[in-house]
Amino acid sequence: MSKALRLSEKWFHRGLWVVALVFAGFLIGLGGTIVGDLPKVEQRATVEDFMDRSAVARARQTVKDATRARLDAQQALPQAQLKLKIAQADSQSARETFNNWLATRRATERPEQDAELIERTTRLDALKAAERTALAAVEAQQQAALDASQTASRAESQLRDMERDAQDALHKAQRAQELRVFLYRLALTLPLLAAAGWLFAKKRKGTYWPFVWGFIFFALFAFFVELVPYLPSYGGYVRYIVGIAITALVGRYAILALNRYLERQKLAESLPDAQRREELSYDVALARLAKGVCPGCERPVDLKDVKNDFCPHCGIGLHDHCGHCQARKSAFSRFCHACGTAANAATPADA
Numbered sequence: 341m342s343k344a345l346r347l348s349e350k351w352f353h354r355g356l357w358v359v360a361l362v363f364a365g366f367l368i369g370l371g372g373t374i375v376g377d378l379p380k381v382e383q384r385a386t387v388e389d390f391m392d393r394s395a396v397a398r399a400r401q402t403v404k405d406a407t408r409a410r411l412d413a414q415q416a417l418p419q420a421q422l423k424l425k426i427a428q429a430d431s432q433s434a435r436e437t438f439n440n441w442l443a444t445r446r447a448t449e450r451p452e453q454d455a456e457l458i459e460r461t462t463r464l465d466a467l468k469a470a471e472r473t474a475l476a477a478v479e480a481q482q483q484a485a486l487d488a489s490q491t492a493s494r495a496e497s498q499l500r501d502m503e504r505d506a507q508d509a510l511h512k513a514q515r516a517q518e519l520r521v522f523l524y525r526l527a528l529t530l531p532l533l534a535a536a537g538w539l540f541a542k543k544r545k546g547t548y549w550p551f552v553w554g555f556i557f558f559a560l561f562a563f564f565v566e567l568v569p570y571l572p573s574y575g576g577y578v579r580y581i582v583g584i585a586i587t588a589l590v591g592r593y594a595i596l597a598l599n600r601y602l603e604r605q606k607l608a609e610s611l612p613d614a615q616r617r618e619e620l621s622y623d624v625a626l627a628r629l630a631k632g633v634c635p636g637c638e639r640p641v642d643l644k645d646v647k648n649d650f651c652p653h654c655g656i657g658l659h660d661h662c663g664h665c666q667a668r669k670s671a672f673s674r675f676c677h678a679c680g681t682a683a684n685a686a687t688p689a690d691a
């Protein structure tokens with residue numbers, strides 16, 4: 341993965357990155373298909389699974405029966421009330437008739453009417469009794485409605501209690517299930533991640549780098565998209581701690597890489613000019629010059645200044661003169677731009 345400057349090479353590189361991405365995409369698709377085809381290790385539980393089914397059915401039946409009984413009683417109540425009203429009216433009018441008759445009888449004082457008095461009193465008593473019976477029927481319906489609604493509310497609160505207990509059990513089971521799913525996924529993802537880490541460390545610059553990077557993308561996708569969301573939270577503790585651990589690992593790698601780079605750079609800057617020039621790849625040197633930095637130490641240098649023949653920071657030669665025509669040229673170019681003589685044909689007399 342050197343910094344390519346040739347146009348075709350640049351485009352080949354871009355194409356190979358596309359190959360890496362496409363390769364990663366197909367790997368991700370294949371992984372998803374495999375996971376999808378695996379036997380489902382877990383099934384979704386519901387609240388009902390954690391309730392005593394027969395007890396629930398009994399309680400629900402009780403609620404249903406009581407509700408129907410209450411409705412029946414409420415429908416029967418107006419009928420009973422109407423009958424009571426009629427019985428009260430009958431009794432009332434009979435009493436008035438009787439009182440009138442009694443007044444007449446007192447006035448006439450006829451003893452042969454005693455039998456009729458007894459008969460009328462009996463009839464009046466019967467009407468009074470009918471009135472009481474009708475009242476009792478009304479009270480019975482009211483009582484039935486009250487009983488039914490109390491039974492229903494008792495059964496409902498029993499159901500609610502059962503549901504609350506089941507909800508707790510369900511939450512516990514779901515947490516355990518989340519953990520199991522996470523561990524399954526971890527068992528699948530961890531080897532991928534380890535392989536990706538090894539490939540990154542050893543093979544990322546090899547000939548087959550697009551496939552290596554494709555695999556690394558695939559492993560990262562598996563880790564961050566298919567594993568991290570299933571990380572059990574435990575109130576955020578696990579996520580934050582894992583985040584801190586990953587950041588620490590990445591940070592440590594970056595710090596060590598920076599230190600290694602600085603050490604390498606320091607060592608390179610202490611070498612003689614010719615040797616440094618040999619160790620620098622031609623394309624890297626040109627890319628750095630194009631960015632206006634010294635190819636040796638990567639610090640900014642003013643290349644347009646015609647007096648600037650050496651890097652003021654590390655001392656590497658930036659410009660020299662052609663051995664053939666003495667034209668001032670970049671010390672990194674392979675041929676003289678003025679006469680075409682190969683640069684190494686001339687001994688760097690003024691380097």
Ligand SMILES: [Zn+2]
Nearest residue numbers: 634637651654
């Ligand atoms: Zn320099």
Ligand SMILES: [Zn+2]
Nearest residue numbers: 662665676679
């Ligand atoms: Zn020349």
